[in-house]
Amino acid sequence: MVMSYREALNQAMREEMRRDSRIFLIGEEVGYYQGAFKVSKGFVEEFGPQRVVDTPITEAGFTGLAIGAAMAGLHPIVELMTMNFGILALDQIVNNAAKIRYMSGGQLSVPLVIRGPGSAAHQLGAQHSQSLEAWFCHVPGLKVIAPATPHDAKGLLKSAIRDQNPVIFIEAQLLYGTKGDVGDGEYTIPIGVAEVKRVGHHATIIAHSKMLLLALEAADQLSQEGIEVEVIDPRTLKPLDIPTIVTSVKKTGRLVIVEEGWHFCGLGAQIAESVYAAAFDYLDAPIQRVTGVDVPMPYSRPLEDAAIPDKARVIKAVKALCAAQ
């Protein structure tokens, strides 16, 4: 069934909330406004304001509240209006959600999903355009998911909600309206499993969230020039499915890692290290990274475009690899 990424998220939460009354949605404008991006459309009507909780603008407060509620046996879904606002809740996420199980010697757990859009949309300026995946991935005790397609979004959000640990679930404003085929009926997608989105043999591209769409476009164009690229979407960034990536690299011998986040200490640096460790002898050329530029996001459109990976840069990176012997 074809539906939008937004509808897929809506369905995932709706199905899970119907299944389990411990699950509730909390965040700014999630109830009567139906979500800043309309992800929770129809929720307050179906589940009532007790389970679809509108909050004041108080990220640390309501994220901390959700963590406390999770410690007491509930399964909260926290919607951050954007992941940028999660910075205000980082103390709660990093110092409490991620550590409470460990610090308590396993006595307490925090089954919690924190979800919302990350990455740039168009000209939202420096404070609303960040890709903070790497920050969250750095912290032991968190799982991090960033799906690209409606099918993956639904299946992974359902798994995230059923998980017994804190999960950061990163969406993208520019993905909400994209459409795709979504599996019929009840299904989940396991956390920590990558998917080969396109089969090829000349080079491998790894890309997640909306960068996957970019990678697939680049692969289409390269195919017309006779270069067949394998495209892998990790889908879950932590725990990362290294074996699937390594298997592909052993086949192609060339790897490009695309991410919208900043270059320095980015996710790609970690993936590259893992691949070098596992498949160094299989590589025909050094791994290439295509990343966001290490600057605060500019407002002006040409500057913004220059700061974000585009198809031309991905194609250039693949061709540079394929030219190397």
Added chain:
Amino acid sequence: MPSMDRDDLLFLYRQMLLIRRFEEKSAEMYALAKIAGFLHLYIGEEAIAVGATAALRPDDYAISAYRDHGHCLARGSNPGQVMAELFGKATGLCQGKGGSMHLVDAPHRFMGGYAIVGGHIPLATGLAFAAKYQKLDLVTVCFFGEGALPSGQAHEALNLAALWKLPVIFVCENNRYGMGTPAERAIALYTDVAGTARSYGIVAERVDGMDVLAVRDAMRTVVEQARAGQGPFFIEAMTYRFMGHSMSDPAHGHYRTKEEVEEHRKRDPLLLLKQTILINNLGNEADFIQLEQEVGEVVTTAVRFADESPFPLPSALHTDVMREV
């Protein structure tokens, strides 16, 4: 009319004495390097944890900051397991993974000590939110020092608790110093800290935090009201820490004079309760000698247990990061 039952009063005395002797012994063990890291003693403030806990049911929640030994012991935790945790032993409450500042005893509904000042206050609202959501008549007591009150998270939590009428009782342990900074240099409303809570519409009162009966009776009133859905409440318990902020600063001579400390020691909570018991002929010196012996044995046994316990196995490093199903 405050309850003046002999058994009740001797029990309160015993609990305060247990905390006092336990912590004196902890300081000795710190000097012997059996305990490391930060160690913040509660000596002088025992009446608050003991008085507040006396007003709770066993299934109510309590949560605290990093000066947490007293709250944990007052809730009924096994002193041997608490001491073993301070020693970093596998038999500790948290298997040695928490330490002095992060005691957790879930079966006794002690939901933890937290060491980012102000960061646990939103968690308390979450515990209370969960109770309300689950339609359970549980209350949550949140202990914190006056030094936490200027933090943003404290204000966010007070606002949410008041907005949603959560069954939480904020117990501000006003010991007059946030580390070395006196309240008058840190809190705008330092003469009326409870007034900060009143500004959110929370019923707040100041009690004598050295008088365990005053704390207990004030708490009994608000616990009953909070349980009936009339929360939240705020209690400012005026107290004084007889020791330094942690083991790294002296009791006096740095930011407090010896005279000031001596003056407050005249109102030692143990002394005050003992006088009340003697004046009202509810006990005699023999009772106190017996309690000293009993508590002394408990503490000695706790230290022996901690000392003889094994350190965690190396494999424990990796357990409890995530909950598996």
